[in-house]
Amino acid sequence: MIKIEAVVRPERVNPVVDALIDAGCGGYHVANVSGKGTQQGVEVFTGRGATTTTRAALPKSIVTTVVVESLKDAVVAAIIEAAKSGEEGQIGDGKIFVSPISEVIRVRTGEKDGAAL
Helix, strand or coil, rough: EEEEEEEEHHHHHHHHHHHHHCCCCCCCEEEEEECCCCCCCCEEECCCCCCEEEEEEEEEEEEEEEEHHHHHHHHHHHHHHCCCCCHHHHHCCEEEEEECCCCEEEECCCCCCHHHH
């Protein structure tokens, strides 16, 4: 089993979630976070618009799912396609982290691994 965490722009969450479902993903979690990556922040107007300041931590969303190994490539490709801004993408479109999961247990029934997904 594989855990896939995608850090994406908040406005791209709905397309990413739709792409996950189309790729065969059974479930996911979404969390709104803020942070700083390659984009290095943005300039924002403060006060009445007369001055600017750099906002280092930007709002992002993390979409997390756990899938069987055979779905990994399809899910990652679906996220990339849905999260990318425009044809070529832009800095700040996000990152995808893929990690192995050693065990999954469903709390209600005690089912394990693939049956718990």
